[in-house]
Amino acid sequence: MSTIESITLMLALVYSISLLYWSKQKWGAAISGVLLGSALLMTLHWPLFVGLVVALVAVTMLNKFQPALAQGGAAAGESSRGNNKANQLREMIRHLLALSMLLVGVQFAINSAMLKAGVDPILVRPDIGDAFLPIAGGIELKAILGLGLWDKNHPSAAVMLVVVLLTGLLCKRAFCGWACPLGLAGDYLYALRKKFIKQEFAPPAWLDWILRMLKYLLMAALILLVFTMPLASIPHYLDGYYHKVADLKMALFFLKPTIISLICFSIILGIAAWKKQGFCRYICPYGAFLGLLSFLSPFKIRRTTEQCLIEGKGMKCDKCTRACPANIIIHTQTTIRSDECQACMKCISACPKQEALHFSTRWGTKMSARGLTILLLSLLFMIPLWAYVGGFWHGETPTEIRMMLIQHLGSIGH
Ligand code: SF4
Ligand code: SF4
Structure with a gap:
């Protein structure tokens, strides 16, 4: 594995472990840390260790200067x-x-x-x-x-x-x-x-x-x-x-x-x-x-009608639809099944109503x-x-x- 690949890989994995930690998924962070550490020890590939040092420094700096991004x-x-x-x-x-x-x-x-x-x-x-x-x-x-x-x-x-x-x-x-x-x-x-x-x-x-x-x-x-x-x-x-x-x-x-x-x-x-x-x-x-x-993905953009301004308050709103770069009509559907949805979450960011839109499973598990x-x-x-x-x-x-x-x-x- 080349040095660039190793640095990118370690940056991505250390960052994801740090995000797991900040989202209070301590077990997830610990398991990922163990998986990462074991892989490092099994390969003893020096570019991966260089990548680890770079990643630790980068994530620490990001946490210092851009804590919102560092912690998700x-x-x-x-x-x-x-x-x-x-x-x-x-x-x-x-x-x-x-x-x-x-x-x-x-x-x-x-x-x-x-x-x-x-x-x-x-x-x-x-x-x-x-x-x-x-x-x-x-x-x-x-x-x-x-x-x-x-x-x-x-x-x-x-x-x-x-x-x-x-x-x-x-x-x-x-x-x-x-x-x-x-x-x-x-x-x-x-x-x-x-x-x-x-x-x-x-x-x-x-x-x-x-x-x-x-x-x-x-x-x-x-x-x-x-x-x-x-x-x-x-x-x-x-x-x-x-x-x-x-x-x-x-x-x-x-x-x-x-x-x-x-x-x-x-x-x-x-x-x-x-x-x-x-x-x-x-x-x-x-x-x-x-x-x-x-189409098989359990996670989809879902609209909770009771929370949406349209059904919940009888107001007009189509902010989610207007924000969608894939031109998907969201405000009239409850589940977005479209093959064009890139899970960019722009619709969620544009929605003025908390809890109206989610990237979630049909059983209610939400993914931020x-x-x-x-x-x-x-x-x-x-x-x-x-x-x-x-x-x-x-x-x-x-x-x-x-x-x-x-x-x-x-x-x-x-
Ligand atoms: S996640 Fe992005 S692509 Fe999918 S419906 Fe929302 S805005 Fe459109
Ligand atoms: S932006 Fe939010 S409140 Fe407005 S229609 Fe879409 S889901 Fe409903």
Whole structure:
């Protein structure tokens, strides 16, 4: 595990343990602390210890200068409404994760450039980059389930696929709203466009529906690709040159685009700039998969009608609906089942009435912004840490092989 990965992982886990502590979940904090400590002792991997020191200093400083954020904030943590603390917490998480991915990208670029130059890389390849190989991850999962075969080249692709899908199963599309760096980039692109062209482009409902189905078509195509791959051919694929450099092939796809892919990129960027969350809403196949799984999520946004100003006081109100970046009509529903809900909790923050809106289960168990942060960070980082301990994280493709293959990248096919 590279130093950047280790620091990010320790920051996320120490922060989530600290949030557990501040939310008085002392047992949860103790169990997480034991899990973290045991993993550290089992690996004795020095970057993780560097990460631990950085994380302890960072969380202590945050607690000193921004106690509300460090502790999840009373407002952000317990009720998530009435102020911006929940949004601040979400924005902090999104930006820190995006920064970490950016640094990982730089490290990957340096590693690849040195491989291409025929020099032994001074920086190791960050395995977390394999999170961008969902098809490889799907094939690896098929190999594990169908053949009991564990991939040695990009095992973290399968780990991250499982982790991200688990988030969808447990807490709607919170991964999209709280963690995805592409979603964040889309938000910035949209904000930039709004600076120059103020007009809001809202497609009619029928066109919006058709466009939303586009991501499901892409998702179906990707799933079909994995499902139709004969089980017997998977060992050969996993051992082949293409899979060994699947990450480099992916990078090459973006660095040396064909005319067709350039047109596709332009359309995608145009959609992201044109419509708020346009990429997540219309294009992202990962988001589509999470959207489908999110129907099973026990946690959903729920409106308690007796507490709502509409039914409770006979007043007019649609603040929750107007706050929703996913254009979901909230104020007329009691349970938001929409596959577009990213659990951003903006509707809860916008609601003037305590207890009217919650992210909760049908049995009444509520999850605050702080609780969601803890759940997400634990899933996104504790599982990879234990995958690393179990030897199912680090790609073992020899450097010499990658150095040789990168020289012929353009001609390597499936
Ligand atoms: S504002 Fe509420 S309903 Fe809309 S996406 Fe965010 S959490 Fe879901
Ligand atoms: S913002 Fe709150 S009070 Fe207003 S309609 Fe939505 S749930 Fe009801």
